[in-house]
Every structure is written in structure tokens, then in C-alpha cells.
Amino acid sequence: GEDVEQSLFLSVREGDSSVINCTYTDSSSTYLYWYKQEPGAGLQLLTYIFSNMDMKQDQRLTVLLNKKDKHLSLRIADTQTGDSAIYFCAERGDKIIFGKGTRLHILP
């Protein structure tokens, strides 16, 4: 069945770039999403990319999609303490499937 895989943890120093990676299996995916979950809160959509795009940039966020390898990444430039959260990758084919989330920890 369809699956979305992410690493569970990432530690990054404040001011550095964070890169969160995701792989998926459904080749019919039309959209891929990145959601952010802060402690005690629900998921908030950060950005999404259509499957026929390679890259999307939105201020400090850059999404890269390698459709051949079914690999999605989220780069956060100049990581701040407010970026500390769990980041979920999700893909939509016939249905939406979420990864288990990557917890981003910011080091001082």
C-alpha cells in the first residue's frame, strides 16, 4: 500500500538551514504537502507542491520534488527557535497519506 516515510528527529543550530526529507510510494500522487505542528496544537499547512513542479520557494521555505525518486524535501533557511515543531509530509493520490512526522530541534 501507499506509504510516506520521514526521519523522526533532526537537530539544527539556530541560523543554519534545516532540511527535512520525505519519501513516498504512490506514483499517482498529484499534490505533496508540508504541515507544521507546534506543541499542543493542530497541524498547520506550510506549503504544497503540485507533482509536475520541481521546486517551490516561499520566503524562507524551499520545497524540492524529485518525482523519479519519489523524494520530497523541505528546506528552512536561517532556522529560528520558532521553527521548533514537528513537520509532516503528506501526499495525495486517491486519498491523503501523512508521514509520521519529523521533530525539529533547534540548538542555541
Next chain:
Amino acid sequence: NAGVTQTPKFQVLKTGQSMTLQCAQDMNHNSMYWYRQDPGMGLRLIYYSASEGTTDKGEVPNGYNVSRLNKREFSLRLESAAPSQTSVYFCASSSSGGRGGDTQYFGPGTRLTVL
């Protein structure tokens, strides 16, 4: 707009008790969803409602029932709570629910503990 609201925020139940989690959205969305989030498991879909008057099972429906009361409201009922249902429950809504790029908007969650 409040977006997606959920009540209650926290709940403690004893095994065998019943309760209903409430969800409402004011974005005129057609589709609504119930997920549970457990450590290391990510989000798992319990039930969804693609449109008013329809409901369908998701990945983990056992032990739950849902009601799409109207376009705004989608409730989740636990008839006889079990400790395995201890989790954080999220309601979400989206405009279409079908194929395409419709985004899901999430509520703040209900933290349920079953003793």
C-alpha cells in the same frame, strides 16, 4: 472565522464509558475528517465525510462511530471507551475531499485519556 473548532480540549474517561467529540467548521467545506495521533504512529484516519449525508471508514474505524449532523458539524462517538483509544483526536475539513489539491484545515485537537 474560527476555522475548525473542537470540544472538549481534554477528557478523561473510565473504561466502558461513552462520549462524543464535537467538531465544527465555518469555512463552508464539503468534507470533514477525524484522525487520531499517537506517538510514533503519525496521523491515522478514523472516518471521513466527503459531503453532507455521507460517511466512510478510514484506516482505523473500529470502536468509533460518526455523525455528519449538517454541513458544519461532524461528531465522533466512542460507545465503550478502551485504554487503546487514549490518543489525541484531530478533526479536519477541506473544500472538496476528492482528487486535487484541496487543503485540509485542522482543529486544535482533543486529548483523550481512557483509564
